[in-house]
Amino acid sequence: MGNRKRSYKAEKVIERMGKKLNRQMVASLVACVHCGLCTEACHYVLANPGDPTYAPAYKADQVRKFFKRHFDWTGRILPWWVKAKSLYTDEELNELKDTVFGKCTNCRRCSLNCPMGVDYATFNRMARGLLVSVGVMPEGVAIVSKDQWxxxxxxxxxxxxxxxxxxxxxxxxxxxxxxxxxxxxxxxxxxxxxxxxxxxxxxxxxxxxxxxxxxxxxxxxxxxxxxxxxxxxxxxxxxxxxxxxxxxxxxxxxxxxxxxxxxxxxxxxxxxxxxxxxxxxxxxxxxxxxxxxxxxxxxxxxxxEGRIRVDKTKNKIPVTFHDSCNNARSCGLFEEPRELLSLVVEDFREMYPNRAENYCCTGGGGAMSMSEYTPQRLKSAVTKANQMKDTGAEIVVTSCHNCVDGLTDLIRHYKLGMQVTQLVNLVANAVVVEKKVAVPVEAVPVMAEDNVLKGYRILVTDDEPDFVTFVSAVLEDHGASVSRAYSGDEALELARREKPNLITLDIAMPGKSGKEVFEEMRADSDLKRIPVCIITGRPELRRLIYDRPVPPPEGYMDKPVTEDGLLLNVRKILETAHEKKSSEA
Amino acid sequence: MSGLLHFSEHSLQEFALGFMALVYIIRLVWLIHFKAGRDRQAQTGAANTNPRKGFIYSWANIAMPWAMESTRTKFFLYVQFAIFHLGVTAAIGLSFVIPYAPGLLESAALVIILKTIIGAAFIVGVMRFVRRLSNKYMRAISSPDDYFSLTLLTAWFFFAYLSVPNSTESGEWHLLGYFILTAFFLVYVPFSKISHYLYYPFTRYYLGKTMGHRGVYPMRHVPQPREQR
Structure with missing residues (x-):
């Protein structure tokens, strides 16, 4: 393999690959015939026509090439003949990182479309693991993994x-x-x-x-x-x-x-x-x-079993269902959500293709935490966006939190005007509550509801006056005292002057962006304890949630917001912050 | 029959076959020495799916073009695949028929069948080569081995086509070409992508077993309106 010097990290990646390989992976690594049938199974390819670097077989070869160079006999003897190539530098590891993390969501759609049964998603995950073992990974993945450990x-x-x-x-x-x-x-x-x-x-x-x-x-x-x-x-x-x-x-x-x-x-x-x-x-x-x-x-x-009764007339708005890749393609969970939907909604519209053939939401594989790849994630979402648009539904239901975020981002990006929800929300809305309830839902005292925010000062920040008016009206109607800011600079000035109990913050604003305002607030000893709820339609939010350059916001909401959703989140932040302060005191 | 042709049809083929078998055994031992991953978890998915059904479905997948979107929507490529591999089977069979049972080729029907299959496979070989060269995606994933293997097989089909019905009226060159290429092909196969059929049972077995355990295989095909339009 010549005398070319290999970096320590590259050395370790190769060494550890030998320990990670199992029979399934090796079979998948040696079996590809480069027939190209997987190409159009990938949503990245469909969104980037003409760019072969997104083709599953091409991406797989970026891993396969160093497998061949070190573990496969033809690649060891005649590397150029089978495009075998070793890894030498940290730059090469970074390029590999961009492929295995940035160009694939491990959705397994190509695996199910490969005539040879090559499970690319499995060894792409292995390659991710090898890179992670030497510290080469997107920042968000590192931070989230650290917190989970x-x-x-x-x-x-x-x-x-x-x-x-x-x-x-x-x-x-x-x-x-x-x-x-x-x-x-x-x-x-x-x-x-x-x-x-x-x-x-x-x-x-x-x-x-x-x-x-x-x-x-x-x-x-x-x-x-x-x-x-x-x-x-x-x-x-x-x-x-x-x-x-x-x-x-x-x-x-x-x-x-x-x-x-x-x-x-x-x-x-x-x-x-x-x-x-x-x-x-x-x-x-x-x-x-x-x-x-x-x-x-x-x-x-x-x-x-008759343990709950549901009334589907409570969910009248047309809905469609997005199959999460992990549920459908890796766990066979696709009929049950449909059966459940048929019981709790009036108007269900199938999305095509569906079940194990569904396209990824583009937020899978940890993509939501990899903010550096957001532009290509959103670009690759066009296939999903068209699928959703074709249904004519107003709500897309999914059984996955990553999908909720991924779909929310693409709905905003492609201006689909849809809402995302989960089955639990629809079932809870349709469930018939009887007998045990002392006070019926409809009879919750109005006065109590009206004053739930009494005594709280809230700063509402957004460059869209209509949105500020809507949020302010909801909050004021429930007793809050509201200040309004229409730019980042104005928000900072008002925050310093009024020290509100909560700030709602948009991300995209003229002048200082919401992201800059947020980071500045977190660095300011006077402001850093003020809870912030980010209300935005911008995917930049994900960086604040996952990469966490500063402590993350206490709440976030994706636009458009509903009155109920806004109130619930605002109250949760204010009241849990209040309880925390009391217990600290 | 010249001594060279006799040597090519017998000793050379036997050596090449023996070599291929030996290398294949080594290759299989190598593959099996890697530990197989294990599914510890309880089964998921529909009750009528299980690992056994999964891998049987997976193995049978090759004969079910409707089972995968990639073959369903690119049916012409699937037909090419079928013809090409039938051609390989016919040409391999021919390498045994000519030396060991030449009498079979006295059947006009068999000659027509072999010529049709092998001739069609040759045409598909040329089409596949053109596709590999002209399609940007195919070029990006192709290695010298991919081009060479395809060229080798297409040339082999050409000589196999000429070798039916084992006539030496116009000389022995086509038979010599066919048997020498067959021997080369047998020796080269274990080192090239052509050996994929050795791995096919493994990849599809493991994928099928996992997918059966997870309730994904056998896949229920749900009509997709876009395909029907």
């Missing part, structure tokens, strides 16, 4: 924040349904169901938790949520780090055993379901004795 969940949510949020949600549910039994049970021993969630839910999408709690309550389920080790997401799947994958899975499994839980129910998250249900036992090298199921199956079972 150290704090135990991918968004770095602390135990007290988690428990406070669950308590707050319990208060809300108790107010809404008028029954203390609706409270979310934490660390309850011997529950039949242990419910695990995605940290995105506790941090930015609490509605999904309260909706699930409402369904469990109506079903009369004996359930609980763990106070620790509750994260069912797993960045090991995205980073290719089997050790992280195994550790995260093991933590959750051991918690269920510790609580003597009967079954682990996994909330709607494609990669979380795949990792927890299917992959982590393999990574952790352990056999899991208890049952695990997706919450989609749980909700469907409740309806079939």
């Amino acid at each position: 150290e704090i135990g969940n991918q968004m770095g949510v602390l135990k007290e924040d988690y428990v406070e949020t669950l308590d707050w949600l319990s208060d809300e549910l108790e107010d809404e349904l008028g029954d203390p039994a609706v409270r979310i049970p934490i660390d309850k021993m011997d529950a039949d169901v242990v419910y695990s969630i995605n940290p995105r839910e506790i941090k930015y999408d609490p509605r999904t938790i309260s909706d699930a709690a409402k369904i469990f309550y109506v079903a009369g389920e004996n359930w609980t949520m763990p106070s620790e080790c509750w994260d069912m997401t797993n960045f090991g799947l995205f980073s290719g780090d089997d050790d992280l994958g195994g550790a995260v899975g093991r933590r959750l499994y051991e918690k269920v055993v510790e609580l003597r839980g009967g079954k682990l129910v996994i909330s709607e998250c494609g990669h979380g379901y795949r990792s927890t249900r299917c992959e982590a036992p393999n990574w952790a090298g352990m056999d899991v004795e208890f049952e695990m199921e997706s919450s989609v199956l749980t909700m469907l079972r409740y309806i079939k």
Whole structure:
């Protein structure tokens, strides 16, 4: 292999590849005949016509070439004959990083379209793992992985924040349904169901938790949520780090055993379901004795068993369904969500192609956390956007949090004007609550609702006057005192002067952008403790959530926002921040 | 029959076959020495799917062009694939028929069948070569081995076509060309992409087993309106 000097990292990547290879991967690495049939299976290719570097076989060859050079006999003897090539420099590792992280979401669509059965997604993940092992990875992947190792969940949510949020949600549910039994049970021993969630839910999408709690309550389920080790997401799947994958899975499994839980129910998250249900036992090298199921199956079972009744007329708006790649192509979960949808919505419109042939949302494979590849992610989303547009639906439903974010970004980018929601939201909306409820939902006292924000000062920042007017009106109607800013500079000035209890912040604004304002605030000792809720349609938000150059915002919402959604998020931030302050005092 | 042609049809072929078999065994031992990954998790997906059904479906996939979008929507390429591989089968069979059962070629029907299949495979070989050269994506993924293997097989089809029905009226050059290329092909195959058929059972077995375990295989084909338009 000549006398060319190899960098330490390149040396390690090659050395570790030998240890990572298994028979499935080797067969996939040697079997490709370069027939090109995988080419048009990839959404990146369809969005970038004429650029062969996106073709699955081409991308696979970037990994295959150093496999051939070091492990395959023809490549060792006549490397140029089979395009075998070793890795030497850190620059080459960076180029490989851009391919395996930036040009592929590991959606496995090409694998299912390969006549030879080459599973490119599997060895692309292996290549990611090799790079991660020498520290070559997108910044967001590094940060999220670190939090999952150290704090135990991918968004770095602390135990007290988690428990406070669950308590707050319990208060809300108790107010809404008028029954203390609706409270979310934490660390309850011997529950039949242990419910695990995605940290995105506790941090930015609490509605999904309260909706699930409402369904469990109506079903009369004996359930609980763990106070620790509750994260069912797993960045090991995205980073290719089997050790992280195994550790995260093991933590959750051991918690269920510790609580003597009967079954682990996994909330709607494609990669979380795949990792927890299917992959982590393999990574952790352990056999899991208890049952695990997706919450989609749980909700469907409740309806079939008559434990909950649903009224589909409550969901009248036309909906379509997006199959998460991890659910559909790697776990065979595609009929059940449709069956459930048919029970809870009036107008369901199929998206084509669908099920295991569906196109990726473009946010998979950890892409949402890799802000450096955002432009190519959004460009590659055109196929998905056209698929969605063709349905004529107003809402796209998906059983995956990554897909929620990925689809939200593309809806905004391609101006589709659709909303994204999850099955749990639709089921909770359709569920018939009877008898046990002391105060019917419709009869929640209006006065109490009107003043929920009384005493809070909120600074609303956006360069769109109509949007400022809408947000301000909602907040003022509920008792808040509102200041308005139409640019970044104005926001900073008002924040310094008024020290509000909360700032809502847009990202794209003339002058100082919301991102700059946010970073400046976090660096300012006077302002850094003021909670911020970013309300935007810009994908730059993802960088603040995943790369976290500064502590992430307390909340975020994707435009367009609804009155209910706005109120829920604003109240959650204000009230949990208030409780935190009180407990600190 | 000249001594050279006799040597080419017998000793040379036997040596080449023996060499190929030996190298294949070494290759399989090499592949099997890698540990197979294991699925520890309980099965997911529909109740009528399982690993066994999965790998049987996966192996049968080759004969089900409707099963994958890539072959369903590019049916002409699938037809080319079928003809090309039938041509390979026929040309390999011919290399045994001529030396060991030449009487079979007295059947006019068999001669027509072999000529048609091998001739069509030759045309497909040329078309595939043109596609590999003219398509930007194909060029980007092609190695010298890809071009050479395709050229080798296409030239082999050409000589195989001429070698049916084993006539030496116009000389022995075409038979010599066919048997020498066959021997070269047999020796070269284990080092080239042509050996893919050795790996095919493995790749499809493991993918099928996993997908069967996960409830994805056998895939339920749902009509996709865009394909029907």
